Amino acid sequence: MKHTYHIEGMTCSGCEAKVKNELSNVENVTEAEVSKENKRAIITMTKHVELDVLQNALGGKDSKYQISLPDSQSQITPKTNCCSTDKKRTQITRTQTYQSTRKILLSDALRRRQSI
Numbered sequence: 001m002k003h004t005y006h007i008e009g010m011t012c013s014g015c016e017a018k019v020k021n022e023l024s025n026v027e028n029v030t031e032a033e034v035s036k037e038n039k040r041a042i043i044t045m046t047k048h049v050e051l052d053v054l055q056n057a058l059g060g061k062d063s064k065y066q067i068s069l070p071d072s073q074s075q076i077t078p079k080t081n082c083c084s085t086d087k088k089r090t091q092i093t094r095t096q097t098y099q100s101t102r103k104i105l106l107s108d109a110l111r112r113r114q115s116i
Contacts, residue, residue: 002044005054009065010036019058019065026057041067 010016016036023032023043031044043054051067058065 001046001048002042003048004070005041005043005051006068006070007034007039007041007065008068009063010034010039012036015065022057022059022065023054026054040070 007019010019013036016034019041020032020034023029023034023041026049028045028047028049029043030046033042034040043049051069054067055061055063058067
């Protein structure tokens, strides 16, 4: 039997692969087709698997990835962090902030020095 679900929280192909892998590893799931573009998962199962079991496979109710029935998608509040780029984004932002601040400070110091 196949069931279609709505999934929120996938922001990249890494997220998509992670969700597919986690859902595929659930007992009685034989296949999981996941699309981040369509925010959809089509899950083939030998026996019906409860929605809360699928959500737990994705990390529980507080997970970035939220699975729901297609008609209840408006109730979902997704987390915004990406599975594979959180640390990279934070590091890049800190570096950019540091460099911007440094340029401003150097520019101010140079102006003060020239006005003396």
